[in-house]
Amino acid sequence: MNILFIGDIVGKPGRNIALSLLPALKSKYSINYTIANGENSAGGYGITPDIARALLDMGVDLITTGNHIWEHKEIIPYMSGSNAVIRPMNISPSAPGKGYAVIKKTGVHALGVINLIGRVFMPPAQCPFHAAQDTISRITQEEHDLKHILIDFHAEATSEKQALGWFLDGKITTLIGTHTHVQTSDEIILPQGTAYITDAGMTGVVDGVLGMDKEQIISRFTTSVQRHADVAKGKEELQGVVITTEDSGRSLSIIRIKEHL
Amino acid sequence: MNKIEAAKKPAIVKLWLIKSVRVYIFIIVSFIGIKYGLTFYFKHKYPPETKKSFFGIFSENSHSDKWLTLYDKWSTYFYLAAISAAGLWMIILIKPTLEEADYLLINALKKADDAEAGNDLSLAFYNLKIASSLSINRETLKRINERIEKIRSSLSSSISISKAKPDRRIKTVDIDNTVVKKTINNKEYIANRYKKIRKLGQGGMGVVWLSEDITLERQIAIKELPVRFADDKELKERFFREAKLLAKLTHPNIIQLYDIIDDEDTLYYTMEFVDGVSLDKLLRSSRPPINTTLDYALQILKGIEYAHSMKIIHRDLKPMNIMVRKDDIIKVADFGLAKLVGNSSLTIAGTVMGSPMYMSPEQASGEDTDERSDIYSFSMVLYELVTGVTAFAGPTADILAKQIRTMPPHPSSLVTIPAWLDEAIMKGLAKDRKQRYQDASEMIEHIKKHRSEI
Numbered sequence: 191m192n193i194l195f196i197g198d199i200v201g202k203p204g205r206n207i208a209l210s211l212l213p214a215l216k217s218k219y220s221i222n223y224t225i226a227n228g229e230n231s232a233g234g235y236g237i238t239p240d241i242a243r244a245l246l247d248m249g250v251d252l253i254t255t256g257n258h259i260w261e262h263k264e265i266i267p268y269m270s271g272s273n274a275v276i277r278p279m280n281i282s283p284s285a286p287g288k289g290y291a292v293i294k295k296t297g298v299h300a301l302g303v304i305n306l307i308g309r310v311f312m313p314p315a316q317c318p319f320h321a322a323q324d325t326i327s328r329i330t331q332e333e334h335d336l337k338h339i340l341i342d343f344h345a346e347a348t349s350e351k352q353a354l355g356w357f358l359d360g361k362i363t364t365l366i367g368t369h370t371h372v373q374t375s376d377e378i379i380l381p382q383g384t385a386y387i388t389d390a391g392m393t394g395v396v397d398g399v400l401g402m403d404k405e406q407i408i409s410r411f412t413t414s415v416q417r418h419a420d421v422a423k424g425k426e427e428l429q430g431v432v433i434t435t436e437d438s439g440r441s442l443s444i445i446r447i448k449e450h451l
Numbered sequence: 452m453n454k455i456e457a458a459k460k461p462a463i464v465k466l467w468l469i470k471s472v473r474v475y476i477f478i479i480v481s482f483i484g485i486k487y488g489l490t491f492y493f494k495h496k497y498p499p500e501t502k503k504s505f506f507g508i509f510s511e512n513s514h515s516d517k518w519l520t521l522y523d524k525w526s527t528y529f530y531l532a533a534i535s536a537a538g539l540w541m542i543i544l545i546k547p548t549l550e551e552a553d554y555l556l557i558n559a560l561k562k563a564d565d566a567e568a569g570n571d572l573s574l575a576f577y578n579l580k581i582a583s584s585l586s587i588n589r590e591t592l593k594r595i596n597e598r599i600e601k602i603r604s605s606l607s608s609s610i611s612i613s614k615a616k617p618d619r620r621i622k623t624v625d626i627d628n629t630v631v632k633k634t635i636n637n638k639e640y641i642a643n644r645y646k647k648i649r650k651l652g653q654g655g656m657g658v659v660w661l662s663e664d665i666t667l668e669r670q671i672a673i674k675e676l677p678v679r680f681a682d683d684k685e686l687k688e689r690f691f692r693e694a695k696l697l698a699k700l701t702h703p704n705i706i707q708l709y710d711i712i713d714d715e716d717t718l719y720y721t722m723e724f725v726d727g728v729s730l731d732k733l734l735r736s737s738r739p740p741i742n743t744t745l746d747y748a749l750q751i752l753k754g755i756e757y758a759h760s761m762k763i764i765h766r767d768l769k770p771m772n773i774m775v776r777k778d779d780i781i782k783v784a785d786f787g788l789a790k791l792v793g794n795s796s797l798t799i800a801g802t803v804m805g806s807p808m809y810m811s812p813e814q815a816s817g818e819d820t821d822e823r824s825d826i827y828s829f830s831m832v833l834y835e836l837v838t839g840v841t842a843f844a845g846p847t848a849d850i851l852a853k854q855i856r857t858m859p860p861h862p863s864s865l866v867t868i869p870a871w872l873d874e875a876i877m878k879g880l881a882k883d884r885k886q887r888y889q890d891a892s893e894m895i896e897h898i899k900k901h902r903s904e905i
Contacts, residue, residue, distance in 0.1 A: 205573035240562070244577035420735070 191298050191437075192219050193340060194447075195366050196226035196250070196430040197373065200394030200401030201234045201421030204428075205241070208393055209248045211428050211449055216249060219432045222298045226430075227342055227368045227390075228275070229255040234402055234421045236261025239268040242275050251293050252276065254305045256344030256369055257313055278307035278344060280321035290325050292333050299437065301338045302329045304362075306354075308345020308369070318343065318350075319357055326361055337363075337439030344369045348388050355386040364433045364441055366390050371400035373429045373446060383440030391429030391448065398422025426450060456587035457549055463585060466555075467541075467548040474540045481533040489526050493518050556585040561807075561847050563598070576602045642714045645673055645721065661724060671709060672725070676718040690718065697786060700761060704754030706774065706784045725782045730832070731770035738839040741868065743779070745902055748833050749895060750781035755829060756891035758786050759822045766820055768828035769809040770835065807850045808841050812882045815854040823884040826894065830879025830887075837876065838865045858882070871901040 194215060199208055208226070216224065228237045228245055236258045242265070245253055253275045260266065269275060269287030279289025290304040304325050306318045322341065330336050339362040345351050351367040358365055360382025367374070373391025380386055394401035399408075399422070406419035427450045434443045457463045497518040559582040566574035579599045586592040640646055645662040651672060652659045662673045676690075694711045701707060707723040730747070733739070739747065751773060758765065765772075765786050774782040807815070811827035814820050834842045842859035843850045853859075859880065863873040875897055881887045888894040 202569070202571040202573065205571070209573045209576060240574060240577070244573050247577045247580065248573060 191222045191301075191338065191435045193301065193338075193364070193433045193435065194219060194221040194224045194430060195340070195342070195364075195390055195433070196224065196393055196428065197390035198227045198229060198256075198368055198371055198392045198394075198401075199231040199245070200371070200392055201230065201232075203421060203423070203426045204392070204394035204401065205231055205244065205248075207426040207428050207451065208245070208250075210451060212249050215428070215447070215449065221432070222295065223252075223293060223301050224250050225252050225254060225303055225340060225342070226250045226393075227256065227344070228253040229258045229344070230392075230394075230401065232262055235418060237265055237275065238262045239264055242268065242272070246274050251295075252291055252303050254303065254342040254344070254368070256305075256307060276303065276305045278305050278315065279325050280306055280316040280318050289321075290329055292329065292336060299338050299439075300333060300336055301340060301363075302333065302336050304329065304339065304341045306341060306343050306345075308343065308347060308350045310345065310347035310350045312346055318345070318354060322354065322358055322362075326358075337437070338435055339363050339439070340433075341365045343367050346370065348374075351388050352386075355380060355384065359384045359386075363435050363439050364444065366431060373448065375446065377431065377444045377446055379441050379444060383438075385431075385433045385435075385441035385444035387431055387444060387446070390431050391446075393428045393430065394426065395422035395424045396427045396450075397424030454545060454549070457545075457552070460552075460584065460587060462581075463548065463552045463587070466552055467544060470544050470548050470551070471541050474537050474544070477540070478533060478537050481536075482530065485526055485529040485533065489522055489529070493522050497521075552585050552587075556582050558848055559585065560595075565807075565847060567598075567602075572602050641673060641675075641719055642712045645671065645712075645719075647673070662721075664721075670724045671721050672706075672723065673719050673721050676720075687713070687718065694720065696761075696763060700758055700763065700786055702754055702757040704750045704781050704783060705758060705786060706782045722784075723782070725774040725776055725784075727774050727776040727782075729771055730773040730775055730781075730836075733775055734770055734835060734839070739836065741837075741872075744833075744836045745872075745898060746779065747773075747775070747781050747836065748829075749898060751783060751829060751832070752891045752895045752898075754781070754783040755825050756895065758783075759825070759891060764820060764822060765825050765828070766814070767806060767809075768825055768832060769806045770832055771806075773832065807847050807854065808843065810851070810854050811884070812855045813884060815851045821884070822890055823887050826879050826887050826891065827881075827884070829891075829894075830876050833879065834859065834862055834876050837868055837872065838862050840865065842880070855882070869901065871897075875901075 196208060199205055212224070215221065226245060228242065228250075230236075231241050231245065232238045237253070237255065242253055251274075255275065255277050257278075259269075259277045265275075266286050269277060273288065273291050275287065276289055276291050277285060277287045281289075289306075290302065292300050292302045294300040304322065306322055307313075307315045308318060309315050326339060329339065341354075341358065341362055341364070343351055343354055343365055345354075345367060346369055348367075351365075355365045359380040362384055364385035366387055367389045370389045371392035371394075372389055374388040377385070377387040392401050398404045399419075401422055402419040403422045410416060410419065427448060429446075429448050432445045432447060433441050435441050559578045563575045563578035563582060566572070566578060576599065579595055579602070583592065583595045583599060586595055641662070644666055645664055648661045648663055648670075650658060651661050658675045660673045660675065662671055663669070664671050691711060694708065698708045706725060709721040709723070712719040712721065751768075755765065755768070763786055765783070767785060768783070772784045774784060776782060809828040809831040811820065811824040814824055831842055843853045843857070845853075858877070861873055862868055862876050863870065875894065879887055879894065888897070
């Protein structure tokens with residue numbers, strides 16, 4: 191089974207290049223499931239219901255998110271009624287929406303997807319390690335035959351991501367880091383068969399700072415005036431990973447992708 | 452809307468079925484009511500008879516034959532009546548369903564227009580697909596599908612060479628042995644005279660390039676209009692006709708149109724290059740001081756006053772169309788362009804052209820516009836300049852409704868400004884155009900008169 195994970199989609203350049211390249215990528219890698227992190231898809235901050243629907247319409251099966259999930263208030267009622275967008279599992283249990291989902295398609299194994307958020311240099315959250323364990327146990331109780339589990343770990347610190355990767359080795363199919371928007375070249379199949387990458391990268395404009403306008407970000411650092419920057423303009427790139435798994439739920443390979451038009 | 456055509460649209464049928472949920476509840480409740488109501492009624496009217504047997508030790512209750520016959524007869528009548536009422540109800544629901552489908556269609560088209568104007572192709576694509584699923588007018592559907600195809604062909608990585616325009620070549624990019632093809636317009640020179648330097652911006656009306664006029668050795672801006680302009684002969688002719696009018700506009704506060712070019716099936720117009728930023732961009736970073744704001748306001752009004760004297764109305768005045776040069780000189784762009792597009796066959800019935808946030812009530816209602824519509828749009832811009840926020844916020848449909856019916860809060864309730872400026876803005880925003888300044892000159896006079904008070 192082949193899973194395509196698209197790194198944080200940033201603004202409309204990110205959505206436009208995803209719309210352009212998704213059919214070719216799905217065909218090239220014979221993709222069964224496409225998961226995308228969409229927490230920056232609305233102008234670089236958060237996601238709106240319309241944008242979520244547009245991403246799903248273009249062929250994304252499930253959208254994961256992160257710390258910017260609540261930037262647009264209209265997403266709150268949408269999250270309560272949709273299983274196609276999930277938020278980090280280890281924030282408040284009273285938060286709207288779900289922190290995991292199981293997607294199924296005929297002819298292939300079901301895929302469980304869990305969204306977690308880190309605690310190092312991130313907003314307060316519950317322990318992602320315990321949350322991961324609990325959610326895996328819960329998800330496998332709900333779906334007895336579930337062997338494939340993907341975790342999007344939205345975190346800043348590499349150490350926290352690596353530690354969780356090792357902690358979950360053999361318990362899940364793949365752990366993919368997101369949030370830093372910079373694709374790392376440390377993709378690996380851990381000894382017990384879990385595919386791991388510290389960060390899948392970003393889908394958006396690469397001629398900027400993490401997909402945002404470089405001048406405005408530079409100004410933020412030089413003036414200490416903190417305000418939301420605009421999405422950058424320039425060369426667009428789709429970044430992510432493709433994971434190939436075996437029937438047992440172990441990963442066979444993880445390939446980084448970095449495509450542009 | 453044609454009901455037969457609507458019946459062929461699964462999205463509309465689904466909408467109708469969802470809208471009929473109260474009918475389903477009615478059927479269930481009425482069936483239960485009929486069953487138990489009739490049983491209760493007949494039980495009391497015809498109590499069961501007790502039959503004794505075997506020396507009176509055993510007895511049994513049984514309904515009489517009359518009870519059963521009457522129950523069957525009346526329950527059948529009531530069930531039929533309930534089903535007929537439900538059927539009638541569902542027929543009545545067809546009209547509101549079609550009206551709702553029409554509303555959703557217009558909303559989706561508006562969202563698609565907005566998205567396309569902002570080059571947000573993924574959202575435009577999604578909303579056009581929704582519009583396509585709801586449209587039953589063949590002509591509208593054809594146009595929507597054409598737009599979908601245009602976006603698909605400009606984005607799709609599997610576009611065929613035969614679909615490419617003659618002036619576009621197919622660029623192939625090798626992605627790990629997978630050839631991805633995409634049409635791009637990569638001509639370096641336009642009309643063998645203008646050299647493209649860099650893209651300045653892109654919107655629904657096309658791409659703007661910074662270019663060099665190699666003959667006159669000066670920098671100019673070139674707007675490359677969408678391919679659809681070149682495809683429509685009638686539109687093209689009107690474009691040239693309007694351009695002749697627009698070329699006559701020569702004013703320090705209006706971007707000068709230089710030339711119109713029809714080069715290899717693509718239309719361009721060349722214009723004065725403004726080395727500065729749009730008011731829109733400027734507003735995103737800071738709110739100018741009141742004196743600067745009034746300077747800008749007077750310059751914009753002077754541009755409008757001049758254009759109106761030439762019988763040209765802007766119709767799409769907004770911060771994005773106002774450039775601020777580095778020396779603080781204001782240049783208003785795209786005069787008359789909204790009319791050019793608004794009257795064209797490109798618009799789809801039921802949609803309105805222009806930017807909802809700055810649109811006058813008459814324009815939002817689809818009525819004729821005049822000079823006073825520009826005064827309204829300008830007042831909206833001034834409101835944003837003064838307060839730093841737009842007068843209205845929310846989804847497009849809500850904004851349009853507010854433009855027609857709701858007065859925004861007074862600017863003075865948001866920021867500290869002189870009372871006369873507050874009154875001036877609110878007068879410019881009057882819903883009844885007769886209550887606004889009747890022309891730009893009147894507003895200029897008003898601002899000039901009170902400016903010394905600051």
